[in-house]
Amino acid sequence: MRKKIIAANWKMNMTAAESVSFMEDLELELKNFDGVEIVIIPPFTALPRVSELVSETPGVTLGAQNMWHEASGAFTGEVSAAMLREFFTRYVVLGHSERRTIFNETDELVNKKVKAAHAANLRPILCVGETLAERDAGTHHAVLSKQLKGSLAGLDKEQMLDTVIAYEPVWAIGTGRTATPAQAQEAHEFIRKTLAEIFDAGTAAKVRIQYGGSVKPDNAKELLHQKDIDGALVGGASLDPRSFAKIVKAGARG
């Protein structure tokens, strides 16, 4: 019922020229990905080139890594939702832990961005996740609940259905340390339960929840076959077209 969504978050990697050769290689690798939606999330500077290539590849859509919530004005260094839509960007990652920690983004700011994305017909991929200290202290449910309630405040059910949640335990991002499939499933189930509290059970059952945190070709299949895991947000392993294609195939039907 929930189509798997597997996204490549390139972070601050790949020039426009490098992204073109990545897309050519990926197309060669991707033969069998029935039932999976692929999202390529390049840095802003590669969006125009990747947009052209994505438009020629069925089943692949474009995402951006961030945006500012105001429509225009004196916000040096920022881009608006309309600027992203100009290149047919479909998704935007919001509240990534790197934005929350390095750039001090709060749930309140993330919430403004989530609303501005919806107003521009961009689908947010909202990232939530606990730190290692929070997990060790047994507070990961409280952290996830606070992030979800804060970042999704004021959304209606339709907007929630057009939002993807990415559960990304901070201790697993770029560390090579993955949550076990059981740990990930437990957190995803909790997130779905929280969405049912905020919206309703029917809405929560339809929302796609990705796992992110050191997803690799050799651990993807087991993670992607957990009941509440509907895809992956992939950082490091998405920079190699062969690895990324293997992860996509691990989520494919059959």
Ligand code: PEP
């Ligand atoms: C990410 O940045 O969203 C991520 C999950 O990175 P990695 O796959 O490298 O852990």
